[in-house]
Amino acid sequence: MAEKTLRDLFAEALELPSRERESYLQRACRGNDELRARVLRLLEVHERDDGFLALPELASEGTAELGSIGPYTLLGRLGEGGFGAVYLARQERPVRRELALKILKGGVEEQAIARFEIEQRALALMDHPCIARVFDGGADESGRPYLALELVRGQPITKYADQRGLDVRARLELLVAVCHGVHHAHQKGVLHRDLKPANVLIAEQDGRPAPKIIDFGIAKAFGALRERALGDSPVATERHQLLGTPQYMSPEQAASSPDLDTRTDIYSLGVLLYELLTGATPFEAERLRAASLTEVQRILREEEPVRPSLRVAELAPQARRALAEARGTDAPRLARALRGDLDWIALKCLDADRTRRYDSASALALDLERHLAGEPVLAAPPSRAYRLRKFYRRHRVEVFAGGAVLLALLAGAIATAIFAVRASRRAEETRQVAEVQQEVLAKLDALQMGQELRQQFFEQARRAWQLDDKSAVEMSELERKLEEAIAEICFTTLALQALKGNLFKPLRDSIEKGLSERPLVKARLLHHLAVKMRRLGLFDDALQPQLDAVRIYEQHLAPDHGDLLEAHHQLAELYVLRLEPARAEPHVRRAHEGRRGALGLDDERTLESALLLGRTLWRQHRLEAAEAQLRETLARACAALGERHALVPHARWRLSQVLQGQRRTEEALPLALQALAALEGTDRESRVIRQQVAGTVASLQELRGWSKDSERRWERSSMEMIRCVGRVHRDSLYQQLRLEHMRQLRGAASGPRISELTSRCRRVLGDDHSDSQAAIRLQASWLASSGALGDAEQLLRALMSRERPLDPERLWEVQLLALQLADVLVQRDRADLAQALHREQIERALRHSEAWMGEVRFPAFFVSLCAHLNAIKDDGAMRERFLRALRERYPAEDRRLLEAQAHIASHLLGQERFDAAERVAREALAAAASAGREAEALELRALLADALAGSGRLAEARLEYERVHRAARDGSSAKLAIEMPHALGYALCLGGLGEHAEAERVLRESFPAFEAGPSAELRPRREVVEALIAICEARERAEPAGDHGLRAEPWKALLALEG
Amino acid sequence: MSHPEPEESAPIRGSEVGSHLVELVYEQLRKVAQLRMQGERQGHTLQATALVHEVYLKLAEGRAVPWSARKEFYAAAAEAMRRVLIDHARMRGTAKRGGARRREVLNVADLAQHDDPSFALALDDAIGRLEREEPRAAAVVRLRFYAGLSVEETAETLGQSRRTTLRDWEFARAWLRDALGEGC
Incomplete structure (x- = not known):
């Protein structure tokens, strides 16, 4: 027992009744009489309290403490x-x-x-x-x-x-x-x-x-x-x-x-x-x-x-x-x-x-x-949106007060002019009015208007504060707060709304009312109005005037009249942008054929329509036809207009997108890069297009595997796009979305950034827009990954329960949504609900198969539908029903059917159901091979090989792998998409057969970059590295004395580093 | 009954407190104290608690005083108040002016007006000696006496229980009385 201090002895003795203190101290001081005497003295002093340092906190008078x-x-x-x-x-x-x-x-x-x-x-x-x-x-x-x-x-x-x-x-x-x-x-x-x-x-x-x-x-x-x-x-x-x-x-x-x-x-x-x-x-x-x-x-x-x-x-x-x-x-x-x-x-x-x-x-x-x-x-x-809505409601009156007056005046002026010329028969005046309108519209810039509105808003606020006699310091503080509060308000959108309500609508009304007797003038004004609205992103509002313009021109102009063909072309463009490519097709064909007849094949305008036709086909996922159309357009444009004409890079870019859709990444990438290099314009429109092309480049590079480089590219292109069109423009939103998506995939997402982006998308694009839905899904996925499963579920359920028309173009979104919700449900231990959800989605898809098997965004829909199928636990009955429905609809060698089979086979592999995977892959492979579909056949063969290897039939697997490997070496177009995993499968298979030297040769051939050893730049997928280690180890075990070149150690270290 | 208290947090020594903070508090305290000592109503002068709280408020105004820094603040306040009193005593001269008895010293106000200015110095010296023997008890005295903290506040500042603090306080009072002798 440690020696007790004076203080401790004092305190302990104080706890005791006074008669026990002596004997206690006798014991506790263990013969230290001096110490005992000191304690006793202090106790004595304590007892005789004379008030020294008594600190009565209340009674400063120094009298009794209580009184x-x-x-x-x-x-x-x-x-x-x-x-x-x-x-x-x-x-x-x-x-x-x-x-x-x-x-x-x-x-x-x-x-x-x-x-x-x-x-x-x-x-x-x-x-x-x-x-x-x-x-x-x-x-x-x-x-x-x-x-x-x-x-x-x-x-x-x-x-x-x-x-x-x-x-x-x-x-x-x-x-x-x-x-x-x-x-x-x-x-x-x-x-x-x-x-x-x-x-x-x-x-x-x-x-x-x-x-x-x-x-x-x-x-x-x-x-x-x-x-x-x-x-x-x-x-x-x-x-x-x-x-x-x-x-x-x-x-x-x-x-x-x-x-x-x-x-x-x-x-x-x-x-x-x-x-x-x-x-x-x-x-x-x-x-x-x-x-x-x-x-x-x-x-x-x-x-x-x-x-x-x-x-x-x-x-x-x-x-x-x-x-x-x-x-x-x-x-x-x-x-x-x-x-x-x-x-x-x-x-x-x-x-x-x-x-x-x-x-x-x-x-x-x-x-x-x-x-x-x-x-x-x-x-x-x-909800975050709530606060914004609230603020917006409070302030919209002031916000619009400035802009609206100006716009009303403008609309009024044009309307007056329209009425003035109504009586006039002189063609000259009519033309003038049309020009005035066109000029006024041309100058409209929602972004700039938005900035002006913002400025006016602040000026009004400042005036109000001045009336309130606020000091300069207070004002700057208020301003900062206001700035913060409205940071989320998109003035461009406000400007657009102001334009819609205060300019476009009255303008259209006065055109309709005032010019019923001058149909051609009316059609012309409507046409320009529609094009302007479309350029501002008001696709819904643009549709009716554009249709009216076409209809009126049809009634009054010759079939090959330039204005009529232009109206058809613009209507088609609008339909494509509205993601209604089937509706666009007849109009773009009209424009193309008419121009070809009137202007010749090589005219700039004919080629523009040809390009649009290619886009229309691409949007309908008629990829072969789109490719042919775009290749021809590109060749003609190069020859007739020269490499430097803006149409050329544009055509290259569109072609690269078509190739990307066909998974021909290696061909698509150089085209996109070429297009990117050729786009030189510094005006805003060219810069916007350049960023869109940059987006394609980045996503193509993404397909070759993630790298820091591709993320940086997205970052740059997203920044540049923001500079061009603002943070809240749909084009820049798309770029930001892609960037966040990529970050989320590698676990580097930021919740606040995502929710900010989501609310921006919802505000600017509306809740129903594909990008908004994607943003909400991204947010849900972030919530789920950060453990807020309840919130994620709530968000997804709200989205699921939205009323929406059965839009075949967008069925895939629902599928994807359901997939994500099911995932969250499983994590919340509600696998039963998840199963029901999968089943419901497949049933729904089968019920409406006519709708989606037509002209839908096939791959997106398909990938998610297959995922549902693969998640169901029912011994493949659903899968069979689904394949049956596809077979009824498509011939055996149809790309879509083959793709579906490849998906299913690959998921079955993931579930280690090798027999089933083999069956599906074999059947599809036979169809693909007999139809000469090389790329599909190659991928299916690789899947077949994986299935064989998985069930331990290594010798058979080796034969199939060998064929895949050889074809890939020969430079097939699908090489890149399948090379990496399957070369590894091949090598593993060889390793399993004891042919380590051969396995290593395959690896060295297929992954030259691996030879350099682990590096930060190269981040191969985890399973690839694991496979690599397995082979190396097998070989080291089999030939402990040999010089192995490739060694397991550094790769193990890399895996350990990556956690 | 007599198990050791679990808290082992280091007591505050005057010398360990950030000198910058002490300067700051000292400056403020001196000003406020001077105002107060110039002929205000007796009994309301130099009440440590009020002064310290006021100074705290003044210093905290517009500044980000960390919550955790309150401990340092009170320690600094105690140190600054000690200096104010010593300065005050030195200013008044050290000559003994007759038979004041220490029981009249109930708080710092009394100390400042003590008939014998040297008493403040003697007390300070005694606290210094106590610190060498029982640092925690000395810290309690400094906070209680110079900074005017209640037992609860002192306990909180030192991160120890109220009971320990009370015992420390009783011990320190007895120790100081003993050290200063009966009749000074």
Whole structure:
């Protein structure tokens, strides 16, 4: 036992009755008489307390510690708060009662006392059973301010609830009562500002819990005094609060906001609710205590509390059990009770944006009561879009005030001109009006208009602030806040909407009304209007005027008239952009044939239509036809217009996209690169196209395997696109989406970035746009990967349940969505639901097979449908039904059927169902080989080889691999797509047969880059490296003495590095 | 009953506190204290708690004072207050002016107005000696006496229990009384 110190001996002896001290010290000092004597002396000094350093914190007069203050006799000390001490006191007159007397620390100036008394009178107005009464207040003769309060003997609400093991319902009922009390005070204009368990006491009355809120408004009342003491600093009152406990404090209060309102108390009630439910405050007290003031402010402002149910779920099992037991239930039931309503109610209170909290304590009480009664609650999962919509609603009037007037004038001017020429028969005037309109429209630039609107918006705000006499500092602060608030608002979109409503619509109306007798003028104006709207991305609005223009021209012009053909061409372009290529085809053919006849094959305009025809075919996935069409167009354009003509790179790019669709990556890539190099224009349109081409290049490179380079390329092209068209343009959104998608694939996604992008897509493109859907799926996938499975499920379900017409073009999106949802369900241990979902999707696809087997975006649909098929556990019955349906529809050698079979075979391989894979692959291979479909045959043969190798028939597998390998070496077009995995399969197979030298030769041939050893630049897929290691090891085992060249070690190290 | 307290957090020594912070607090405290000592109502001068809280508020204003730095702040405040008192005492001269008894020293206000200015120096010296023997008890005294913290606040600042703090405090009081002798 270590030697006890003087202090310890003193303290321990002090605990004992005085007669036992001597004998204790005798023992404890173990013969050290000097030490014993010192302790005894100190004890003696202690007993004879003469008041030295007695530090009576209240009685600075130096008289007795307890005495009287005003009319009250102090009986004892109850505790100490941030402002002063609380005493138990007795009042003699007019009634004899005990009460709590709160006395401010330190002295204050007399003027402050007056303000204090005003505050205290406001407090005295409160009269509610749940609020401790304020009887009296003021200052005694020596200027000490005090408040006389109702004496409450109770326990803090959380402690009470825990000690009595109250269940969730009883806890909520208590809080409802507290809310009513808070609401009462709010109606009297009093904020609490310091709601926390220590201030919400539960006493028992007639055996029932009776909540009493103490210290209501005290902070403010005493704060009024402090303010004076500190020299009228307006934020001092709030600053004071920071001496308190930050975990119950609203963000605005922590930020010393000068305009606190009732919602700061709502926040604190939310913290109470949270703590009653989960046993912890939303942000840990420890963490807040350790943080700097600015950090605390940031946490409260920016971090979203974990949902109560999740918070409980995250506890260690033992703690979770204890928590549940204290709530009279078990852990799963508790989690269920919290999930949903209570999560959202708590989070609604805790929203950093106070406009999104309940607007009153009674609204909170009502929602809690609704929950208790099993009715739907107001609180809902928070959505980011909500805040934006709210802001947008508040400000749209001002936003449009500036722009709209201008636009209305413009539209008016054109309309007037139209009416003016209506009577005129002079062709000259008609032409002039058309030109005016065209010129006006040509100058319209939604992006620029958006910028102007933004500027006007700020100017108006500044004017308003000036009227309010804001200082320059305040104004710049307000401006910064405003800037932040509207960062998400797309002014380009606003401008577009303004244009739609205020220019395009009135313009179209006046054209329709004013020019019914001048059909050709009318058609011409409609045509230009439609083209302009299309260029601005208003595909829906552009359609009708464009159709009208074509119809009118058809009635009045010769079939080969240039204007008519141009209208057909533009209509086709519009249809292609609307992803309705089948509708586009007759029009583009009309334009192409008409121009070929009138202008010749090599005319620029004929070639433009030829190019558009190629795109139309590509969009219909008629890839062979598209390829032929584009190759011919490219050759003609090169010959007739020269390499430098803009049409040439354009045609190359489109051709590369077609080849990409055919998986001929190696051919596609040089074409795309050539196109990229040739696009030189510096105007915005050329830059946009260049970025689109860059996108194709990047995705082609992606197909050859991920590399840092391709990601950088996406990054660059996305940045450039943003510079060209803004962050919110559909083209740049697409690029950003691809980039995020790529990052997500390699686990480097950022949640905030994705959700920002998603909300932008939804806003700019609308929820139904393919890219928005892709963005939402991406967000769901991010949520799922970061563990928020519930959120992911919710998001996906909401998307699934959207009403949508049966659009064959977009069936694949639903399929993909369902796939993702199923994945989440499996992760949430609901494999049963996932299975049902897979089944439902396949049934649906089979039911509507006529719709999608036609002209759909085949591959996308197909890949996801096959994935559903492969996920189903039913011994292949569904698969057979599906293949049967395909066989009924397509001839055996059809590319789509073959592709489906390849997909299915490859999934079966993944499930190690080698026999089934072999059957499917063999059947398809026979069909492909007999039809001379080399690329498909090669891939199917490789799959067959994999299947054989998988079932251990290595000799047979080797033969098939050999053929694949040879064909690939010969430079087949499909080489790249299949080379890597299958060369490895081949090598593994050889290794398995003991032919290590041969295996190594195959590896060296197929992966020259591997010879250089592991490097950061090359990141082959994990399984490839693993296969490589297996071969190396097999060989090292078989020939331990040989010189192996390729060694397993460095690859193992690489794998270890990659974790 | 007598098991050792689990907390082992290092006590605060005046000399260890960041000198910059001490300077800052000292400057503020001195100003406020001077104002207060110039003929204000007796009993309201130099009350450590009020002063320290005020200075804290002043310093915290517009600055990011870390929550964790409150510990340092109070330590700095204690150190600064000690210096204020010593300076004050030195200014008044060290001559003994008659039979003041130490029981009148209930808090820093009393110390500042103690009939014998040298008493402040003697007390400080004694606390220094206590620190060598029982550093934690000395830290409690500094915080309680110079910074005017309550037992609870002191316990929180030092990261130890209220009971330990109270025992430390009782011990330190007895120790100091013993060290300063009965009649000074």
